[in-house]
């Protein structure tokens with residue numbers, strides 16, 4: 001495939017060579033096997049279903065969702081929160097690669113960065129899906145709109161998320177472009193950005209936690225542990241996704257050199273999954289041992305309140321998945337090659353566990369009981385599921401295309 | 417190794433600077449916003465003080481507080497109609513002027529000619545604690561002073577001083593119209609508009625309007641929940 | 643088309659593939675346009691003028707007049723009534739404060755209904771800015787309360803706690819709004835510019851008193867029920883997809899009148915006034931009664947007081 005890459009002459013201007021690079025990348029990215037086309041067609045179809053559902057939501061009002069004035073955020077914001085974590089989790093490849101000079105990691109670190117890009121795109125889409133007036137989106141733009149910075153944490157989030165997107169686009173774009181030009185990347189053009197992206201990754205998730213934990217009227221969120229918990233679970237879900245992605249990339253494309261990064265990430269999850277469980281346990285102890293009305297959201301989440309139990313199955317599923325995944329990760333044999341399917345299963349469990357814990361298990365109980373202690377339950381409507389799945393499909397499309405673009409780099413890491 | 421250490425130190429330093437700068441900036445701007453006089457966020461105690469030495473629009477109130485008054489002494493409808501088919505009404509004194517007052521009576525149970533069935537549930541008061549035995553078309557105070565029916569509030573206020581004080585300060589009895597008397601009048605009820613003088617406790621009511629929160633018609637809520 | 647994998651780009655093959663890819667892309671784009679076609683209908687209902695409208699605080703007097711004329715026209719078109727939308731500004735030296743006597747309130751809910759009618763709320767949902775909690779005597783814990791009680795009131799062992807926007811002096815709802823669509827005015831009323839709000843509902847999450855409502859759909863109000871006496875920041879019929887809240891009936895109170903919920907209260911439990919006026923009823927209450935505020939520990943500094951006789 002590398003034969004497709006023309007090497008432009010040394011003195012060609014970036015103005016002409018960069019569009020060439022973009023065009024070439026797109027061409028390559030849309031090239032593939034039947035299975036690839038089938039996969040993309042499937043994702044497109046699902047995405048279109050979601051787009052249609054969203055259009056209906058905008059046209060008919062958000063009455064089509066199951067959100068209420070009591071539970072005013074639902075599945076969208078739940079997914080948004082999780083996606084921020086996924087984006088931040090991508091950085092878990094960058095840290096070993098650039099801070100500890102893990103050579104093997106260095107070659108594949110771009111997978112983490114591309115995941116971050118796809119996840120942020122999904123984040124932004126979830127936020128837009130949640131807006132009652134997406135047509136007024138321009139009100140959020142600094143200068144032409146009215147940006148309540150720095151008082152509103154949401155404006156911080158808008159800034160850091162877009163900043164993170166740009167950072168990662170720059171890093172990935174630069175590395176791939178240099179490869180296209182056949183040059184060795186100049187560290188001064190990307191190492192500072194990589195360092196910044198590490199700090200930035202932490203900041204996106206911290207600020208997303210601040211969105212919730214700064215609200216005094218919501219005792220369930222109003223805890224200093226929220227940001228650290230977010231980070232810990234992000235560092236489970238991000239690496240878990242990357243491991244699964246790498247296993248598939250290896251299986252499908254035969255890219256080598258992925259086993260050692262997989263091992264490193266598994267070791268990282270081993271630690272972070274325990275830290276996450278520890279923090280959850282500490283949170284639960286504080287809630288339940290103290291009791292009182294602050295514990296009512298937790299009670300609702302775990303056992304139901306006044307006979308209302310909509311979230312109970314979700315929670316216990318998450319706990320079951322998280323504990324099983326933790327047990328599997330702690331088992332040293334998991335890294336053995338013949339246990340690959342089990343590793344993938346463990347990653348999936350950790351991933352889904354984190355998704356529930358941070359989505360339905362965190363956003364919804366913040367609203368139940370409501371601030372007047374009404375118990376209004378929330379179960380996402382069909383429309384919400386369609387939009388959500390549509391956005392996931394779009395994210396996977398972005399990720400697939402991004403990975404395809406980077407495949408030549410992954411295949412011939414020796415080039416730089 | 418040295419390079420690695422240097423890099424980590426750099427990174428830690430950069431993080432700290434980043435955090436300190438954004439935090440300071442954020443806090444500063446938040447302060448600035450809070451200090452903005454436009455926002456008028458002084459607490460109540462502060463406001464009370466300000467207002468005390470700075471009398472605001474307490475004078476030249478152009479409009480009055482109008483307390484509703486009863487039309488006059490009650491008139492009693494006669495049973496039946498006269499040959500011309502007209503209904504008649506008489507004053508209390510029509511009967512009571514020819515009857516001896518029983519100053520002890522406290523209940524309608526003892527009555528067999530008139531007022532039967534009237535529910536009296538007003539402390540241990542006798543009828544003539546408030547009605548005037550000497551002039552049945554008016555009321556009387558505890559000290560014997562005559563009070564017109566229109567001024568019934570004076571009578572009630574003898575015992576219900578707390579409510580009377582609150583009423584005088586707009587904290588009892590409700591009102592309609594204007595809070596700002598420079599712009600329009602204010603109308604207020606009198607005691608017997610809301611309280612039946614013979615059985616003054618406020619009647620029980622039926623709740624007939626309930627918001628239906630989306631998807632949650634009241635019927636779906638479990639009352640036993642609590 | 644993927645049956646053969648060329649090792650080198652062959653020109654004919656290249657163009658054939660490009661054509662196939664182009665066809666697929668066109669197909670995809672067409673399908674996308676079809677999928678989001680409901681948006682076209684939504685776009686029909688909103689004018690360019692509405693889309694371009696600036697934030698309330700940035701409108702000049704003429705722009706305001708234009709906007710209001712447009713809104714009145716829209717009300718005529720969509721609801722079939724002639725309405726008057728005023729732009730009531732705060733009265734100088736006024737700060738509104740509300741108080742409720744919980745010894746007197748019997749939970750009959752007339753205030754809830756009056757709010758519903760006065761403020762042109764959606765008729766389908768009986769929406770209202772006020773919720774009344776029925777609480778067991780002997781506790782202040784809202785956990786034990788219920789908003790869905792019915793039947794005859796008051797019940798012997800209960801007291802009733804009406805809750806609406808507390809017009810906080812430190813309003814968390816204002817702080818969180820990313821676009822400054824909601825702010826506190828000089829007379830203490832926290833208002834929303836319904837034409838600027840983007841409907842993110844962050845303020846709804848931030849308010850500790852369940853004071854904010856979202857317009858999940860376009861409100862329905864039959865023409866004969868529309869209250870035509872409206873104000874831009876207050877009871878004009880709200881657009882879909884934005885947040886609204888109690889404004890202490892600023893279209894009344896800024897003209898010196900009492901709020902609708904107070905006038906409707908048959909027990910006289912409600913007291914409203916200007917705290918800066920030393921002779922006002924509200925001042926007398928604050929000075930003579932033991933008042934308390936809801937959720938004081940949150941530091942929101944409500945301008946809404948409760949007291950018992």
Ligand code: SF4
Pocket residue numbers: 806807808809810813814815816832848849850851852853854887942
């Ligand atoms: S009660 Fe809620 S909506 Fe009203 S000012 Fe306070 S925080 Fe804002």
Ligand code: SF4
Pocket residue numbers: 818819820821822823824834838839840841842843844845846884885
């Ligand atoms: S819903 Fe509207 S008023 Fe509330 S925070 Fe969002 S933009 Fe501001």
